[in-house]
Amino acid sequence: MSYTGPDFDPPQPRRSPLRRPLTVAIAALVPGALLGWGVYAAVGGPDDGGGGGGTDRAGSVRTSSAPSSSGPVSPTDDAKRPTGASPSASSSPSSSSTAGNPSASASKSAASGPLRGKVVVIDPGHNPGNFQHASEINRKVNVGTHWKECDTTGTATDAGWPEAEFTLDVAHRLRTLLEAQGATVRLTQDDDRPYGPCVDERARIGNEAKADAAISIHADGSGAGNRGFHVILPGPVHDGAADTRAIAAPSAELGQRIAGNFVRATGSAPSNYVGGGTGLVTRTDLGGLNLSTVPKVFIECGNMRDSKDAASLTSGAWRQKAAHGMSEGIVSFLRG
Numbered sequence: 001m002s003y004t005g006p007d008f009d010p011p012q013p014r015r016s017p018l019r020r021p022l023t024v025a026i027a028a029l030v031p032g033a034l035l036g037w038g039v040y041a042a043v044g045g046p047d048d049g050g051g052g053g054g055t056d057r058a059g060s061v062r063t064s065s066a067p068s069s070s071g072p073v074s075p076t077d078d079a080k081r082p083t084g085a086s087p088s089a090s091s092s093p094s095s096s097s098t099a100g101n102p103s104a105s106a107s108k109s110a111a112s113g114p115l116r117g118k119v120v121v122i123d124p125g126h127n128p129g130n131f132q133h134a135s136e137i138n139r140k141v142n143v144g145t146h147w148k149e150c151d152t153t154g155t156a157t158d159a160g161w162p163e164a165e166f167t168l169d170v171a172h173r174l175r176t177l178l179e180a181q182g183a184t185v186r187l188t189q190d191d192d193r194p195y196g197p198c199v200d201e202r203a204r205i206g207n208e209a210k211a212d213a214a215i216s217i218h219a220d221g222s223g224a225g226n227r228g229f230h231v232i233l234p235g236p237v238h239d240g241a242a243d244t245r246a247i248a249a250p251s252a253e254l255g256q257r258i259a260g261n262f263v264r265a266t267g268s269a270p271s272n273y274v275g276g277g278t279g280l281v282t283r284t285d286l287g288g289l290n291l292s293t294v295p296k297v298f299i300e301c302g303n304m305r306d307s308k309d310a311a312s313l314t315s316g317a318w319r320q321k322a323a324h325g326m327s328e329g330i331v332s333f334l335r336g
Contacts, residue, residue: 113182118334120178121206123188123216123288124167126154133195141200143287144242150198155221157310166313167217170301173323174217181331186211203291213254213330214296216288219313220303227309228271228279229262231255232298234289235282242290250295255280258297258329265325266318268302295333299326 130137130153140147154163168191175185186209188202197205206214220226233255234244244251259279262268270279283289289296301322302309312318 113180115178115331115334116182117184118182118212119184119186119209120330120334121186121188121209121211121214121294122171122174123202123206123214124164124171124190125216125218126151126162126164126167127189127193127195127197128162128164128168128191129193130154130164130195136195137198139198141198141287142241143199143285144237144240144290145284148199148285148287151196155219155304157304157314158307159310159314161304161314163219163221163304166219166301166304166319169316170217170319170323170326173320174215174326177323177327178330181327183334199287200291202288203296206296207291207293209294211294211296212334214292214294215254215258215326215330216296216298217326218298218300220300221305222273222303224306226271226273226303227306228269228273229259229266229302230271230275230279230281230300231259231262232286232289232300233280233282234286234292234296235284237284237290244284244290244292247292247295251289251292251297252280254295254329254333255297257332258299258326261328261332262299262322262325265328266312266321268312271300 130151137149137151137153139150141150154167156162171187171190175187178185186205188205189197202216220230233252234248236248237244259270263270263279270277271281275281286298288298302313304310304313
């Protein structure tokens with residue numbers, strides 16, 4: 001679906017006058033460095049799909065008016081725990097789901113384009129309905145190295161906009177951009193099922209689609225003052241059903257290309273609290289990565305609990321830039 005019309009930004013949480021805005025110089029310098037980054041290992045919490053050290057990922061999800069998802073057409077986690085509070089109703093534009101297939105949304109590839117014949121799986125983190133299914137999403141599933149929760153509710157901004165709404169909106173934008181390049185795109189969920197899917201099924205959807213690349217979209221829920229994005233790469237795992245040895249290297253390349261283009265498109269700086277300033281973090285505890293047999297990364301687009309990051313995440317124009325950065329990184333990876 002195309003995203004047109006003027007962008008509307010809702011009232012933003014109060015910003016601290018003590019935090020200085022990022023300079024343009026940082027955004028300009030980081031892209032070149034990103035592609036030369038090495039892989040940094042970070043000891044994260046139990047959250048599947050991010051966290052990266054965030055300690056408040058499962059705070060109360062309060063209701064609020066969802067931000068506008070309009071914008072120019074220019075083009076974590078499995079274990080954030082449910083709180084039982086109701087998120088706002090989805091206002092993100094959505095494309096039609098695949099009838100009779102509640103686990104995913106499929107879309108046709110364009111007739112031509114540089115990505116013709118390529119398959120990309122987009123995994124919008126969490127599900128807007130998870131909060132209504134605490135027992136189901138708390139069910140443990142095997143992720144190879146250990147057992148963990150099926151899924152979680154995700155985090156939210158201090159004003160109450162849920163991560164699950166953010167991830168769907170960005171996923172729709174990214175799908176539009178990739179389809180315009182000729183790719184066949186599949187979503188793991190499109191708010192077309194009551195909850196989930198569980199993290200093991202999210203990985204399985206990408207595997208069964210024989211995806212050329214897969215990306216799981218998230219936003220972090222760390223403490224205020226923790227800012228910036230980070231891309232999570234699969235570390236080498238060979239345990240039970242998990243075996244990432246064949247995908248670790250291509251996933252690292254995919255992550256590096258996404259990170260570099262994300263900086264260039266959004267002007268956002270890499271995380272200041274995980275990854276050592278590289279914007280890249282390697283983890284071996286995430287089911288969505290451990291069980292993947294195709295190149296896959298997670299991206300935490302920013303920290304919803306920081307007022308400055310939240311101002312970006314709730315902006316339709318910024319979300320379009322974020323989708324553009326992801327798309328450019330994926331296109332770069334798939335074209336070699």
